Amino acid sequence: MADERSGSPERDGTGEAGRAADPGPQGGGTVDRSTRADDEFDVVVLGAGAVGENVADRASRTGLRVAVVEPALVGGECSYWACMPSKALLRPGDALAAARAVPGADAALTGDLDVAAVLARRDEVAAHWDDAGQVAWVEGAGLTLVRGHARFTGPRTLTVERADGTARPLRARHAVVVATGSVAVVPDAFAGVRAWTSREATSAHRVPPRLAVVGGGVVATEMATAFADLGSEVTVLVRGRRLLPAAEPFAGDAVARSLTDRGVRVAFGASVTSASRDEEGVHLTVERAGDDGAPGAADVVTVDEVLVATGRRPATDDLGLEVLGLRPGDPLAVDDRLQVTSVEGGWLFAAGDVTGRTATTHQGKYDARVVGDVVAARFDPRDPGAVSDDPAGLSRAAEAAAAPWSRYRATADAAAVPQVVFTRPQVAWVGRTEAAARAEGLDVEVLSYELGDLAGATVTAADYAGRAQLVVDRARDVVVGATFVGPDVADMLHAATVAVVGQVPLARLWHAVPSYPTLSEVWLRLLEAAGR
Numbered sequence: 410m411a412d413e414r415s416g417s418p419e420r421d422g423t424g425e426a427g428r429a430a431d432p433g434p435q436g437g438g439t440v441d442r443s444t445r446a447d448d449e450f451d452v453v454v455l456g457a458g459a460v461g462e463n464v465a466d467r468a469s470r471t472g473l474r475v476a477v478v479e480p481a482l483v484g485g486e487c488s489y490w491a492c493m494p495s496k497a498l499l500r501p502g503d504a505l506a507a508a509r510a511v512p513g514a515d516a517a518l519t520g521d522l523d524v525a526a527v528l529a530r531r532d533e534v535a536a537h538w539d540d541a542g543q544v545a546w547v548e549g550a551g552l553t554l555v556r557g558h559a560r561f562t563g564p565r566t567l568t569v570e571r572a573d574g575t576a577r578p579l580r581a582r583h584a585v586v587v588a589t590g591s592v593a594v595v596p597d598a599f600a601g602v603r604a605w606t607s608r609e610a611t612s613a614h615r616v617p618p619r620l621a622v623v624g625g626g627v628v629a630t631e632m633a634t635a636f637a638d639l640g641s642e643v644t645v646l647v648r649g650r651r652l653l654p655a656a657e658p659f660a661g662d663a664v665a666r667s668l669t670d671r672g673v674r675v676a677f678g679a680s681v682t683s684a685s686r687d688e689e690g691v692h693l694t695v696e697r698a699g700d701d702g703a704p705g706a707a708d709v710v711t712v713d714e715v716l717v718a719t720g721r722r723p724a725t726d727d728l729g730l731e732v733l734g735l736r737p738g739d740p741l742a743v744d745d746r747l748q749v750t751s752v753e754g755g756w757l758f759a760a761g762d763v764t765g766r767t768a769t770t771h772q773g774k775y776d777a778r779v780v781g782d783v784v785a786a787r788f789d790p791r792d793p794g795a796v797s798d799d800p801a802g803l804s805r806a807a808e809a810a811a812a813p814w815s816r817y818r819a820t821a822d823a824a825a826v827p828q829v830v831f832t833r834p835q836v837a838w839v840g841r842t843e844a845a846a847r848a849e850g851l852d853v854e855v856l857s858y859e860l861g862d863l864a865g866a867t868v869t870a871a872d873y874a875g876r877a878q879l880v881v882d883r884a885r886d887v888v889v890g891a892t893f894v895g896p897d898v899a900d901m902l903h904a905a906t907v908a909v910v911g912q913v914p915l916a917r918l919w920h921a922v923p924s925y926p927t928l929s930e931v932w933l934r935l936l937e938a939a940g941r
């Protein structure tokens with residue numbers, strides 16, 4: 410099932426069943442693959458997460474022979490330990506809260522969540538950690554899956570270590586794309602206590618009676634929400650002063666209020682300085698900073714499990730990057746073509762979490778589509794005379810001359826990155842926060858509106874509470890950032906993303922009429938607030 414939900418190319422409609430049976434590339438011209446050795450491919454992609462899968466699929470569109478190397482489950486983090494299982498854990502609580510908020514519907518509720526059923530459903534959504542479906546997709550797309558851990562031995566050359574310890578060489582004739590993702594950061598204070606990372610939290614088969622969550626970011630807030638739903642007594646230990654520091658302040662404040670209202674203890678200015686585990690559980694020594702940041706008193710918090718959600722780092726430790734003159738552990742810095750900037754020759758690319766440029770599946774897959782198209786076009790093996798009517802529209806000349814916002818440049822990464830946090834309330838934003846826009850020197854107007862005042866909110870829930878905010882660049886009269894906080898706002902975000910990417914002037918947005926009575930009517934109210 411994971412192939413249907415993980416963000417695999419098949420889900421995008423980019424995986425074309427039957428391509429494997431079609432040896433000729435689209436648009437004519439055949440590629441003779443018969444003379445190539447088994448260890449040589451046109452393109453080698455490292456990592457078959459959502460990003461690597463999409464890169465490989467797009468790169469193969471002009472007939473390039475593509476290998477994908479993966480030591481673990483095809484589908485990567487998102488399918489089995491991140492997006493999909495975490496959302497499966499959160500959705501039942503959301504559905505219950507939505508029904509509870511509607512008088513009449515609430516009367517039909519006779520109990521609380523069935524925890525065993527929630528975990529069983531999560532197992533199903535995570536395909537029981539079996540990648541057979543995604544392997545079938547990879548093979549059906551005409552890609553070659555190479556199982557093992559890849560390391561560079563030189564430019565375009567690699568060795569792949571298999572699970573049984575044997576190794577095989579691999580060579581890329583044209584390009585290597587690194588999509589090896591990221592791993593959780595676990596600070597030294599937690600060494601030796603078998604702390605949970607997001608992997609253990611999203612795949613847990615037991616709900617700890619007492620759970621501490623360390624961190625105040627996306628993983629921390631989503632997992633605190635999920636485990637509170639499942640019945641854990643949750644304590645969130647936040648080093649800083651607010652939750653979701655990358656979002657508008659009102660978003661983190663709303664999530665903190667809601668968690669606290671539901672009995673979650675949220676402690677700000679709280680740093681874990683040491684941890685130990687015995688038969689009673691995990692003991693965390695927590696130092697509290699005063700409002701001025703000065704260290705204050707320390708106390709001990711005892712829990713059954715501790716989830717460390719203190720960020721992620723690129724998975725580049727063990728890729729042999731040193732042979733390319735790069736430093737293991739560093740992110741692979743790329744330009745808008747996703748080409749690694751510090752390696753000459755135009756053959757090394759990277760996409761997804763490993764670049765430090767994107768940290769979500771959707772944005773990583775956007776970059777994957779861009780780099781896949783760059784590679785497919787630049788190294789197009791077909792006779793140029795035969796590809797003028799390429800239905801995919803890929804062209805070597807167009808790639809060479811590509812400008813921002815073309816299909817060959819990941820321009821949106823700097824201007825319009827959307828993020829949805831599936832807490833309760835949900836938090837969704839795109840583009841710049843007010844503070845970020847001002848820090849860039851933009852003269853901005855901030856428009857905000859309480860969602861609870863909309864007719865659409867009145868019918869959605871008895872006490873709907875939420876807020877929307879637009880950040881408008883006065884000089885260009887366009888939206889450069891938008892934030893929505895409230896129940897069911899996740900799907901409202903895309904309209905804002907379209908407005909930001911399209912740089913649609915407010916004067917024109919005024920003609921985009923939202924339906925009555927929906928939450929989207931907030932666009933009308935926000936534009937009225939801007940004087941329309």
Ligand SMILES: Cc1cc2nc3c(=O)[nH]c(=O)nc-3n(C[C@H](O)[C@H](O)[C@H](O)COP(=O)(O)OP(=O)(O)OC[C@H]3O[C@@H](n4cnc5c(N)ncnc54)[C@H](O)[C@@H]3O)c2cc1C
Nearest residue numbers: 456458460485486487491492559589590761762768769770
């Ligand atoms: C708890 C959690 C929830 C999340 N929820 C969401 C969400 O709801 N929505 C969203 O958009 N994003 C979400 N994310 C972020 C999302 O999971 C990542 O952005 C995404 O998985 C990155 O994809 P990737 O392909 O770059 O990396 P990965 O999915 O990590 O894939 C990398 C692959 O490379 C392989 N690999 C590693 N080393 C090598 C090597 N040497 N050779 C070959 N292969 C190698 C790995 O085994 C892995 O399969 C979440 C993250 C977490 C932690």
Ligand SMILES: NC(=O)c1ccc[n+]([C@@H]2O[C@H](COP(=O)([O-])OP(=O)(O)OC[C@H]3O[C@@H](n4cnc5c(N)ncnc54)[C@H](O)[C@@H]3O)[C@@H](O)[C@H]2O)c1
Nearest residue numbers: 596624625626627628629648718719720721768829830831
């Ligand atoms: N719904 C989604 O799209 C979704 C869900 C989960 C994760 N993700 C992605 O996964 C990435 C990783 O998430 P994350 O929550 O681990 O990282 P994050 O960067 O969102 O949050 C990390 C938090 O840990 C804190 N922190 C860092 N070091 C610390 C330390 N030593 N002690 C205490 N606190 C510390 C930071 O101040 C921050 O609040 C995110 O960038 C996010 O985009 C996305």
